[in-house]
Amino acid sequence: MGSESRPASTPEGATSGNEAAAPEPAPPASDPQWRAILEGTAGGFGSGRRFLRLIPSSPRCKLCAAPFAGPGAPVMRMVDRGPWAKNPTICGFCFKELERGRGGAEIDLTLLFADIRGSTRLGESMGAASFHQLMGRFYREMTRVLVARDAVVDKFVGDEVVALFIPALTGPDHAGRAVETAREMLKATGHGDGAVPWAPLGIGIHTGPAYVGTVGDTVTDFTALGDTVNVTARLASAAAGGEILVSAHASALAGLQPELETRHLTLRGREQPLDVRVLHV
Numbered sequence: 001m002g003s004e005s006r007p008a009s010t011p012e013g014a015t016s017g018n019e020a021a022a023p024e025p026a027p028p029a030s031d032p033q034w035r036a037i038l039e040g041t042a043g044g045f046g047s048g049r050r051f052l053r054l055i056p057s058s059p060r061c062k063l064c065a066a067p068f069a070g071p072g073a074p075v076m077r078m079v080d081r082g083p084w085a086k087n088p089t090i091c092g093f094c095f096k097e098l099e100r101g102r103g104g105a106e107i108d109l110t111l112l113f114a115d116i117r118g119s120t121r122l123g124e125s126m127g128a129a130s131f132h133q134l135m136g137r138f139y140r141e142m143t144r145v146l147v148a149r150d151a152v153v154d155k156f157v158g159d160e161v162v163a164l165f166i167p168a169l170t171g172p173d174h175a176g177r178a179v180e181t182a183r184e185m186l187k188a189t190g191h192g193d194g195a196v197p198w199a200p201l202g203i204g205i206h207t208g209p210a211y212v213g214t215v216g217d218t219v220t221d222f223t224a225l226g227d228t229v230n231v232t233a234r235l236a237s238a239a240a241g242g243e244i245l246v247s248a249h250a251s252a253l254a255g256l257q258p259e260l261e262t263r264h265l266t267l268r269g270r271e272q273p274l275d276v277r278v279l280h281v
């Protein structure tokens with residue numbers, strides 16, 4: 001499924017890769033305190049996550065990884081870590097923390113977009129019930145792989161998942177962690193063992209500056225905004241099933257071998273072609 005099929009409800013300028021005609025609003029101003037939290041030099045971000053992520057479940061709070069379903073969920077609701085009504089990807093506890101310290105900062109991080117190639121055709125050929133099951137499996141498996149590697153599952157948009165690798169959670173090797181995670185995502189969807197994958201996945205990875213923090217007035221979200229986000233979305237769209245396209249910058253940071261296959265991509269709306277390394281499992 002390409003960008004044309006993404007829901008129109010995706011907020012302007014958010015991590016959707018949406019090709020909206022209107023210019024993007026300038027990201028909010030950077031806050032030094034937020035920068036320290038996101039870069040991991042000040043504590044507090046995603047507190048409790050290392051413990052909460054061990055409770056098996058999906059979905060979860062995207063910040064603290066508290067389980068929203070399964071046996072742990074009733075306890076989580078008692079301690080205010082149940083889904084917040086206005087944005088069920090964030091728990092009530094984390095929402096209050098975000099509201100208290102509203103803001104964010106421009107930091108260097110790594111982004112990962114992954115989408116199911118040809119999902120429209122897949123949906124038509126397998127029927128609604130089976131396709132619904134497949135999407136449920138996709139959400140569960142991708143959440144499991146991403147959370148286990150300290151990524152923030154920013155959002156699922158139809159057949160696409162958007163993940164943030166934030167230094168405070170992953171350490172300085174966020175690019176390397178994203179590449180490792182992408183390989184696990186391909187394995188988890190059945191690539192690489194000679195069989196036909198149950199979800200043919202194309203993945204894009206890019207590292208660069210982006211505004212990370214809270215956005216929105218009536219519905220608060222925690223997300224990343226900016227050019228780095230849009231480039232990553234386009235890399236994922238350009239990846240064939242079973243391919244991971246890693247920007248040259250992210251490849252260098254992740255220490256990928258320079259002799260890997262290189263592709264020169266011309267991305268819509270950009271004059272300079274972008275060099276990417278092509279990975280498989």
Ligand SMILES: [Zn+2]
Nearest residue numbers: 061064091094
């Ligand atoms: Zn939370």
